[in-house]
Amino acid sequence: MRRIMLSIAYDGTEYAGFQLQKNALSIEEVVNRALLELTGEEIKISGASRTDAGVHALGNLAVFDTESRIPAEKFGYALNERLPEDVKIQWSNEVEPGWHPRKQKSRKTYEYRILNRAMPEPNVRHNTFHYHYALDAEAMNEAASYFIGEHDFTSFASIHSTAETRTRTIYVAKVVKQQDTLTFRVTGSGFLYNMVRIMAGTLIEVGSGKRKPEEIKTILQGKDRNLAGPTAPACGLTLMQIELEENS
Amino acid sequence: MRRIMLSIAYDGTEYAGFQLQKNALSIEEVVNRALLELTGEEIKISGASRTDAGVHALGNLAVFDTESRIPAEKFGYALNERLPEDVKIQWSNEVEPGWHPRKQKSRKTYEYRILNRAMPEPNVRHNTFHYHYALDAEAMNEAASYFIGEHDFTSFASIHSTAETRTRTIYVAKVVKQQDTLTFRVTGSGFLYNMVRIMAGTLIEVGSGKRKPEEIKTILQGKDRNLAGPTAPACGLTLMQIELEENS
Numbered sequence: 502m503r504r505i506m507l508s509i510a511y512d513g514t515e516y517a518g519f520q521l522q523k524n525a526l527s528i529e530e531v532v533n534r535a536l537l538e539l540t541g542e543e544i545k546i547s548g549a550s551r552t553d554a555g556v557h558a559l560g561n562l563a564v565f566d567t568e569s570r571i572p573a574e575k576f577g578y579a580l581n582e583r584l585p586e587d588v589k590i591q592w593s594n595e596v597e598p599g600w601h602p603r604k605q606k607s608r609k610t611y612e613y614r615i616l617n618r619a620m621p622e623p624n625v626r627h628n629t630f631h632y633h634y635a636l637d638a639e640a641m642n643e644a645a646s647y648f649i650g651e652h653d654f655t656s657f658a659s660i661h662s663t664a665e666t667r668t669r670t671i672y673v674a675k676v677v678k679q680q681d682t683l684t685f686r687v688t689g690s691g692f693l694y695n696m697v698r699i700m701a702g703t704l705i706e707v708g709s710g711k712r713k714p715e716e717i718k719t720i721l722q723g724k725d726r727n728l729a730g731p732t733a734p735a736c737g738l739t740l741m742q743i744e745l746e747e748n749s
Numbered sequence: 750m751r752r753i754m755l756s757i758a759y760d761g762t763e764y765a766g767f768q769l770q771k772n773a774l775s776i777e778e779v780v781n782r783a784l785l786e787l788t789g790e791e792i793k794i795s796g797a798s799r800t801d802a803g804v805h806a807l808g809n810l811a812v813f814d815t816e817s818r819i820p821a822e823k824f825g826y827a828l829n830e831r832l833p834e835d836v837k838i839q840w841s842n843e844v845e846p847g848w849h850p851r852k853q854k855s856r857k858t859y860e861y862r863i864l865n866r867a868m869p870e871p872n873v874r875h876n877t878f879h880y881h882y883a884l885d886a887e888a889m890n891e892a893a894s895y896f897i898g899e900h901d902f903t904s905f906a907s908i909h910s911t912a913e914t915r916t917r918t919i920y921v922a923k924v925v926k927q928q929d930t931l932t933f934r935v936t937g938s939g940f941l942y943n944m945v946r947i948m949a950g951t952l953i954e955v956g957s958g959k960r961k962p963e964e965i966k967t968i969l970q971g972k973d974r975n976l977a978g979p980t981a982p983a984c985g986l987t988l989m990q991i992e993l994e995e996n997s
Contacts, residue, residue, distance in 0.1 A: 512871040623760040623835045
């Protein structure tokens with residue numbers, strides 16, 4: 502048995518999330534199906550990040566075990582011939598038996614994109630949230646800076662989060678404005694369930710003047726989901742990158 | 750009767766082009782339908798640029814006449830409530846009776862985007878052409894520079910072009926590389942049928958080493974469609990902007 506790692510990009514618009522589900526189509530299911538077609542084996546991939554329904558990725562990671570003799574690097578090409586156009590492997594390689602990206606120290610980077618103007622723009626509708634009231638990008642960027650560092654992120658986690666510890670380290674958190682698009686870019690050691698979307702929803706409240714940037718500090722200290730803003734829509738969120746630390 | 754101008758953005762993936770057709774859905778048809786629903790009038794819009802099947806736009810222009818009393822600026826919002834998510838009005842205003850953007854001097858800007866790497870990326874599949882052999886962006890940029898100026902573009906027009914004169918002026922033509930994406934950006938006084946896609950197809954031949962950049966000069970001089978490269982796929986092409994010259 503060999504263990505193969507895949508980097509998977511997807512437009513999550515039509516999917517009920519990464520993880521396998523009974524009554525809805527997931528990214529995992531279409532990759533498992535393509536692997537069955539390719540190898541004849543009933544393979545179940547295991548992902549690094551269980552992105553939500555409607556969330557996108559440029560490079561989520563997953564591993565699977567196979568008895569097939571296909572060269573590790575060829576899996577990407579062979580699977581892409583069998584995958585739908587909204588799910589494509591970016592690369593594939595072999596890893597040690599039992600190795601799993603979730604057990605490694607890593608840095609994940611997400612982007613939450615907001616189109617901030619009166620009218621929606623069809624060409625970005627799949628990966629950008631359209632918000633038509635004026636947003637103050639500078640105030641949002643200041644607010645984002647308070648996420649940086651090691652904090653208990655209970656206030657920014659879904660009440661359905663099952664994580665044992667809520668402490669995470671954020672390395673980068675900024676809001677950049679380019680023409681009508683605001684991009685909240687955040688890199689961290691890990692993220693709780695819905696965490697980036699609750700961060701984005703709270704930043705939107707800062708940007709629209711409902712909250713002051715420094716309120717992020719008191720929200721973090723309160724450790725209460727009710728203190729933060731709403732969960733921003735999934736469509737704006739993209740998992741950009743998972744960097745695995747070497748020798749971890 | 751008042752004449753209203755619309756700026757229309759669309760993801761053209763699912764459409765048989767801008768112009769009304771008998772057996773296929775066009776951008777024009779969905780806008781006409783939304784106008785009928787809004788005003789009760791059988792309105793036919795008339796567009797500035799008849800983009801092809803699968804081509805996108807950030808701001809194509811169109812005009813129509815109406816007896817409705819809806820304020821000109823409100824048409825955009827009211828139509829967007831009735832339009833599908835892949836076609837959205839960007840703004841609307843009133844113009845003089847009989848005025849038409851096709852009769853005005855204008856500068857049109859198109860972008861042709863190429864994702865140049867081994868694997869496709871689902872999040873850009875709607876508006877980027879995936880080309881997996883290596884392309885030399887510098888050579889393509891040099892080739893593009895030969896398009897600048899006033900030339901007879903017969904070699905870069907579809908043999909189905911019905912234009913009386915084939916002379917057009919190109920103001921800007923460049924190829925910019927950002928990570929894996931090459932963008933051919935071109936601004937001109939007007940474009941013949943398939944012209945930007947044939948330019949792009951020829952630039953791809955230059956980028957892959959099949960042709961030298963300076964061949965563009967001899968292709969232009971030959972005034973023969975067979976001398977230029979293939980018509981690049983529609984999905985990579987976006988009409989970015991139509992700038993109308995003032996007082997024209």
